[in-house]
Amino acid sequence: MVMKPRIKRLDEIIDKMVNVVEDSKDEIFYISEDAREEYERLVIELNETKDKVLKHIKAEKELSKKVQTSKRHLSEVSKSFDRYSEEEIREVYEVTHNLQTKLIMLREKERNLRLKRDDLERRLIGLENTINRADGLVGKVSIILQYLNEDFQQVNEILKEAKEKHKFGLKIIEAQEEERRKISREIHDGPAQMLANILLRSEIVERTAREESLLIAVAEIKNVRQLIKQSLQDVRRIIYDLRPMTLDDLGLIPTLNKYLSTTAEFHEVSIDFTEFGTEKRLEPECEVVLFRLIQEAVQNSIKHADASHIHVKIEITKNHIIAVVTDNGKGFDPSIQKDDSFGIIGMKERVDLFGGKLVIQSKVNKGTKVIIRIPNQ
Structure with missing residues (x-):
């Protein structure tokens, strides 16, 4: 009886393992999606940064030309102080200085944009690797989850079969005890009572023969003989139910007949x-x-299917033995397993021991066909 809680705990552990793997797969998927969104955002930002770098390069070239022109003009002014006023010289100098300052600032912005562009490219490479690894992990986890589900399904089937065998084993013990009680009752109510009656009648015969006439004693002996005959029939019937003697003496077909x-x-x-x-x-x-x-199969047709007609067929070939039991009973749905279907489980166990196959075909209100096929060794 300790088996059920252990199997239940094992089922819970298996379910938790599968759930953990599924959750891990979901987490990896979410990481991949986040990385993909970040990748797409950085691609847009990188393209904008590249456009800005190109614009700054173009602006730098134009500004550099202006600076060179202003420097040449400043050089000319510097050589000819007498031709220009102090105000004109200061103005040329300030324009050149301002242009040079703008060029330095523009180059600094361009350098920062280049650094940002390079950083975005490195981050994109890292995100691309993360996405590829995440996609690979999702695929691997999916394969692992598939294998786990298949393996755990086999484990569940084995556990289910073990539980069925456990129930079947308990049912066998119960059936054996019930059979013992049945045989005990039959012997007590049948042969035992008969033998007690015979013993009592034998005493009557003895007293009658001694005290009364022999004719009455002979008549009483006939009654005793009838009781012995009936008791012998009951004993033989009980022995036949346990194991038919004709099965050893005459074989399967006469016994079945x-x-x-x-x-x-x-x-x-x-x-x-x-x-x-x-x-x-x-x-x-x-x-x-x-x-x-x-x-x-015949007892199931009579007791459970309420069949009025049963056809039993057995065919023995060189390689196989095929037995078919067909009835016109009420039938059942084979896909629905009942709690008391231990007779069918027992039949499967017997067939499996001989490496055979048991097929049960049935529909509600359409009768049942039991096909037994075992190797002829």
Whole structure:
């Protein structure tokens, strides 16, 4: 009973692991998107900066020409002080100085713009690498997540199968105990009561033979004989339910014939039996498994499907043994697993042990077909 909490905790751990990987994938995706937006913004800013650099270069060239012209003019004025007034000389000097100052400032702005351009280009390269790495990581995480989901799905299937086997194991124990109680009741109510009655009648026979006439004693002996015969039939029936003796002595087909005819008569249903290629005996273990599988399928048709007609067919070939049990019962939806479907689980377990395959075809109100296929080893 400790198994369920452990499986539940394992399921929670698996779900948390998958959620962590999915969250990591989302985080990487958001980082990639942020980097992409920043990249696009920096591209626009870089293009604007490049345009400004070009404009500053053009303006610098024009201003540089003006500075050169002003310097030449200042040189001429400096050589001919006598031809120009002091005011004119100061004006030429100030114009040249102002032009030189503007040129220095323009060159400083151009240098800053170039530095900004270079910095933007480096940042764009870094962002491009980040985007590429993020995209690569998203792809890798997606692959990892796919593998995790597939692997964890297999784990869940294994856990589910383990839980089913655990339930099935408990059901087997319960069924064994119930079968023991059933046999105990049958022996107590049948042969045990009969034997007690026989013992009592034998005492009556003894007293009658001693105290009364022999004719009455003989009649009482006949009653005792009838009780013994009935008790023997009950014992044989119980033994047959545990394991049919004819299965070891005569084989699968005669045992099935007897079982199906007895079942049909007892439950008042129509059961047809068809066999092909059954000349040779099968391995004892194989005969027991096939008998129990067909017995389970027939009992399911009677008890659960309320079938009025059942057709059992068995075909033995060189490589395979195929048994088919078809009924006209109420059917069911095979995709819906019920809590009490341990009979089907048990049938699958038996078939798996022999490397075979069990197929159940059924529809609601359309009957059921059970196909059993196992290798003929």
